[in-house]
Amino acid sequence: MRRWLGWAVVLGGLAAALDLLLQAPFMGDPRVHGALLGGSMAALATALGTVPVLLSQQFSQRANDSMLGFGAGVMLAACSFSLIIPALAAARGQGAGPWQAGGMVGAGLLLGAAGLMLMDRLVPHEHFVKGLEGPRRDTTRRAWLFVTAIALHNLPEGLAIGVGFGGSDHIGAQALATGIAIQDVPEGMVIALALRGVGYSKLVSVGLGIASGLVEPVGAVFGAALVSLATGLLPWGLAAAAGAMLFVISHEIIPESHRQGHEKAATTGLMIGFVLMMLLDTALG
Numbered sequence: 001m002r003r004w005l006g007w008a009v010v011l012g013g014l015a016a017a018l019d020l021l022l023q024a025p026f027m028g029d030p031r032v033h034g035a036l037l038g039g040s041m042a043a044l045a046t047a048l049g050t051v052p053v054l055l056s057q058q059f060s061q062r063a064n065d066s067m068l069g070f071g072a073g074v075m076l077a078a079c080s081f082s083l084i085i086p087a088l089a090a091a092r093g094q095g096a097g098p099w100q101a102g103g104m105v106g107a108g109l110l111l112g113a114a115g116l117m118l119m120d121r122l123v124p125h126e127h128f129v130k131g132l133e134g135p136r137r138d139t140t141r142r143a144w145l146f147v148t149a150i151a152l153h154n155l156p157e158g159l160a161i162g163v164g165f166g167g168s169d170h171i172g173a174q175a176l177a178t179g180i181a182i183q184d185v186p187e188g189m190v191i192a193l194a195l196r197g198v199g200y201s202k203l204v205s206v207g208l209g210i211a212s213g214l215v216e217p218v219g220a221v222f223g224a225a226l227v228s229l230a231t232g233l234l235p236w237g238l239a240a241a242a243g244a245m246l247f248v249i250s251h252e253i254i255p256e257s258h259r260q261g262h263e264k265a266a267t268t269g270l271m272i273g274f275v276l277m278m279l280l281d282t283a284l285g
Contacts, residue, residue, distance in 0.1 A: 032224045035165035038177030039158050039220030045181035046154075046213030049188025050206045053196060062265050064193060067186035068257035069266030072249050073273025074183035075157075079242040079249075081281040082176035083160060084109070086169060087238035094232065101235070108239025112156070113247040115240070119152055120251070154212060156244035157184075158219025163237040165220070166227030172281065179277040184213065 052059075084105060091101035157180050164173035192209035196202065227237045257266035 029225070029228050031165050031228050032162075032221055034170065034173065035162040035220040035224030036217055038161040038165055038173065039217030041177055042157060042161065042181045042184050042216040042220075043213035045184040046188035046191075046216070047210040049185040049190075050192040050209040052189055053192035053209070054202065054206050056202070059189070059193060061260050062262045064190050065257045065260060065262040066265040066269040067190055068253055069269030070273035071183040071187050071269075072253040072257065072266075073270035073275075074179050074277040075245050075249050075253070075273075076270070077274045077277035077281065078160065078176055078179050079245050081278060082164060082172055082179070083238045083242035083245070086164075086167060086172060087235045087242070090167060090238065091235040094235065096235075104235055105239040108236045109243035109246070111236075112240030112243025112245075114243075116152065116156060116244040116247045117251075120247075152248075154215045155219050156241055156248055158216035159223040159237075160241035160245060161216065162220035162223025162225075163227050163234070163241050166224040166237065167234050175281045179280050180216075182276070182280075183273060184216075188213065 087105045087108065088101050091104045092098075096104060161173070161177045161180060164176045167173065188209050191212055192205045195205035195208055200208070223237060223241065227234045254266070254270075257269075
């Protein structure tokens with residue numbers, strides 16, 4: 001009973017926060033509205049990925065690592081084609097020279113990675129393979145440590161979607177949101193399977209997997225609102241989102257996908273994901 005009451009409180013709080021968000025003045029901006037739709041699409045894709053777990057489907061560790069690699073490939077291509085290149089173009093469009101634009105985007109990349117690195121260090125969380133990171137919190141339930149780790153992983157994706165829609169290239173933003181949503185499907189499945197593997201029930205694993213995607217529309221709205229209120233921040237926002245995503249790829253996804261000895265399968269998935277996202281971005285953009 002206490003567990004269900006806790007879930008009711010959490011879901012009620014999320015519903016209230018979403019209602020306040022939808023009533024905010026900046027929600028009338030079409031760029032913010034587009035970011036909300038893009039982030040919601042990614043969240044729904046994460047939820048879709050948990051369906052096989054709900055149906056009691058099992059996948060090998062090799063398949064899980066391949067899907068993690070696929071997600072890393074999609075994110076790498078998104079960083080390159082949907083974030084860094086548009087950030088350089090936006091900086092040049094604001095009058096920056098080649099070296100100044102490169103320096104601005106490079107600084108933004110480092111700031112985005114440093115911000116997520118700081119959060120990774122200060123916020124207690126637990127990875128499925130690497131274990132506990134951040135400050136020790138013996139009183140924190142293990143499931144919420146997992147959810148925090150997933151939220152730290154998904155936040156850059158939501159910010160990237162929002163910053164993309166906050167710019168002027170809406171077709172590129174749609175390609176970015178589509179690519180992130182594609183990789184969120186296997187990601188949601190891997191999250192739910194991993195939670196099942198450490199002893200959580202089917203419903204709790206699926207519920208936490210779905211909840212892990214809810215940070216993406218929130219991050220998307222925040223990113224779009226920020227750059228729409230201050231257009232000069234667009235190159236910085238795109239670069240910072242790319243830096244945060246690169247940190248997640250290097251610090252979380254690739255080590256997790258290689259830790260069980262399936263490097264070739266994970267690398268194959270990465271290459272396929274990179275090519276698919278590149279085709280989406282170049283064909284739609």
